[in-house]
Amino acid sequence: xxxxxxxxxxxxxxxxxxxxxxxxxxxxxxxxxxxxxxxxxxxxxxxxxxxxxxxxxxxxxxxxxxxxxxxxxxxxxxxxxxxxxxxxxxxxxxxxxxxxxxxxxxxxxxxxxxxxxxxxxxxxxxxxxxxxxxxxxxxxxxxxxxxxxxxxxxxxxxxxxxxxxxxxxxxxxxxxxxxxxxxxxxxxxxxxxxxxxxxxxxxxxxxxxxxxxxxxxxxxxxxxxxxxxxxxxxxxxxxxxxxxxxxxxxxxxxxxxxxxxxxxxxxxxxxxxxxxx
Numbered sequence: 196x197x198x199x200x201x202x203x204x205x206x207x208x209x210x211x212x213x214x215x216x217x218x219x220x221x222x223x224x225x226x227x228x229x230x231x232x233x234x235x236x237x238x239x240x241x242x243x244x245x246x247x248x249x250x251x252x253x254x255x256x257x258x259x260x261x262x263x264x265x266x267x268x269x270x271x272x273x274x275x276x277x278x279x280x281x282x283x284x285x286x287x288x289x290x291x292x293x294x295x296x297x298x299x300x301x302x303x304x305x306x307x308x309x310x311x312x313x314x315x316x317x318x319x320x321x322x323x324x325x326x327x328x329x330x331x332x333x334x335x336x337x338x339x340x341x342x343x344x345x346x347x348x349x350x351x352x353x354x355x356x357x358x359x360x361x362x363x364x365x366x367x368x369x370x371x372x373x374x375x376x377x378x379x380x381x382x383x384x385x386x387x388x389x390x391x392x393x394x395x396x397x398x399x400x401x402x403x404x405x406x407x408x409x410x411x412x413x414x415x416x417x418x419x420x421x422x423x424x425x426x427x428x429x430x431x432x433x434x435x436x437x438x439x440x441x442x443x444x445x446x447x448x449x450x451x452x453x454x455x456x457x458x459x460x461x462x463x464x465x466x467x468x469x470x471x472x
Contacts, residue, residue, distance in 0.1 A: 196213060196214065196215050196420070196426060196446075197201070197213070197214040197261060197393070197426055197427045198212065198213065198261065198262050198263075199211070199212050199260070199261070199262055199263070200212075200214055200234075200235060200259075200261055200427075201258075201260040202230065202233055202257070202258075202259050202260075202263075203257060203258045203259075203442075203445060204233060204254070204256070204257035207455075207457065208383075208458075209230075209450065209457055210230075210370055211448055211450065211459060213237070213448075214409060214427045214429070214448055215417065215420050215421075215427060215428075215446045215447065216294055216413070216416065216417060216420070216427065216428045216429075216440055216446070216447045216448070217428070217429040217430075217447070217448045217449070217450060218430060218431075218432055218436065218437035218440050218443045218448075218449050218450070219231065219430065219431045219432070219447060219450045219452065220431075220432065220450065220451045221300060221430065221451055221453060222370065222453075222454065223433070223446065223451035225452040225453060226452055227397075227431040227452050228397050228398075228431060229254070229431075230431075230450075231304060231395045231397055231431060232245055232252065232254070232304065232397075233234060233254055233257050233259060233260055233268075233278055234302065234393075235302055235303075235304035235395055236254065236259075236266075236268065236271045237259050237261070237266040237294075237298045237302060238301065238302045239292055239294075241294060241302065241303070241304055242271065242273050242290050243273070244303075244304055244329065244405065245273065246273035246274070246275050246290075246465075247277075247309070248301040248306040248308075248309045248397075249273075249306075250274075250275050251272075251273060251274040251275060252272060252273060253270070253271075253272035254268065254270070254271050255268075255269065255270050256268070256269060256270075258296075259298065261298050261300060261393075263300060264296070264297060264298045264301075265294050265296045265298070266294055266296040266297065266298050267294065267296050267413065268295075269293040269294070270291050270292075270293045270380065271290070271291065271292050271293070271294060272290070272291045273289065273290045274289050280371070287312070289338055289454075300393050300426065301339070301389075301390070301391050301392045301393070302391060302392070302393045302394075302395065303385065303386075303389055303393075303394055303395065304395040304396075304397065305382060305394070305397070306397050306398070306401075307382065307396065307397075307398065307399070307401040307402045308377050308379050308397075308398060308401040310377075310381050310382075312370055312374070312377075313351065313355055313357055313368075313370065314366045315357075315370070320359075320366060321366065322361045322363075322364060322366055323347060323361075325345050325347060326394060326395055327393060329345070329346075329347060329348065329407065330345075331387075331395035332348070332387050333345050333346055334345070334389055335383065336379075336380055336383050337384070338374060338415070339376065339379050339380060339411075339412075339415075340360070340363065340372070340376065340380070343362065344360050344362030345358045345359075345360070345361050345362075346352075346358055346360055346369060347361060348384060354406075356415065357369075358370075358380065358381070358384075358423045358434075359401075360372055366420040370463055371435070374403040375402060375403040375404040375408055376438075378385055378402045378403055378404075379402060379404060379408070382396075382402065383465070386425070388416070391425070391426075392426045392427075393426055393427050393428075393429070394416075394423065394425060394427070394428050394429070395429050395430070396428070396429075396430040396443065397430070397431050398431055398432070398433070399430040399431070399432050399434075399436050400432060400433065406435070406439065409436055409439055410439040410442065410443060412442050413439050413440050413444070414443040415435070416428045417444040419442050434454040437449055437465060438465070438466075440468075441465045441466050442463070445462055445470075446462070447461075447462050447465075448460070448461060449461070449462075449464075449465050
């Protein structure tokens with residue numbers, strides 16, 4: 196749980212307390228993604244993650260305070276461009292990061308819409324014996340795969356992270372189990388490998404999950420936080436994901452962003468329909 200989170204930018208000063216899970220709501224264009232990205236930018240490593248997903252971004256004069264530690268930024272920006280070298284186009288990235296202060300928590304931001312669906316050939320290979328790390332990961336994701344198979348992460352010939360799913364002697368690519376299942380497993384692999392303390396997910400419905408599976412995933416996150424393996428989950432949504440969150444986490448908070456204003460709600464207010472419409 197985060198004791199306190201404050202984000203100040205423009206004419207907005209948003210303060211939240213005792214956060215386990217937070218759904219960020221609002222019409223298109225009110226700044227839901229920008230709210231998450233400002234939080235993510237307290238960790239400089241997230242500059243490349245954001246620019247890889249968006250191509251470019253630029254934020255000026257904002258501050259983030261988490262549990263008494265503050266990061267103040269005059270400017271954080273990046274732009275990806277293509278430059279031609281020896282007849283080849285190479286992506287280059289220019290970055291500016293003028294920030295002071297320190298926040299001890301490791302923060303990761305995820306854009307499910309950027310998850311790659313790779314082009315696979317028809318040959319899956321033979322089953323492989325999973326190592327201890329893979330077995331630990333499969334124990335972590337138990338319940339997201341319907342049968343007793345094993346998910347195996349590997350790097351393809353072209354250097355892309357890919358996953359196979361093997362059940363007995365049958366081997367297929369994870370993508371063949373469906374977009375929602377595949378994206379959920381990819382998300383959980385990022386958590387397993389990078390072990391963030393605060394996880395930010397932009398547009399959670401872009402995972403492509405059915406309502407039942409989305410609710411299952413949110414319940415998993417609630418339990419993961421309760422086990423102290425994650426401090427907080429924050430996500431933006433334009434769907435009923437916030438209702439599913441209210442149903443699985445009694446401590447959930449909800450931030451409704453409006454133009455030049457915001458409303459903070461608790462679970463009871465959301466379930467009663469107050470302030471959301």
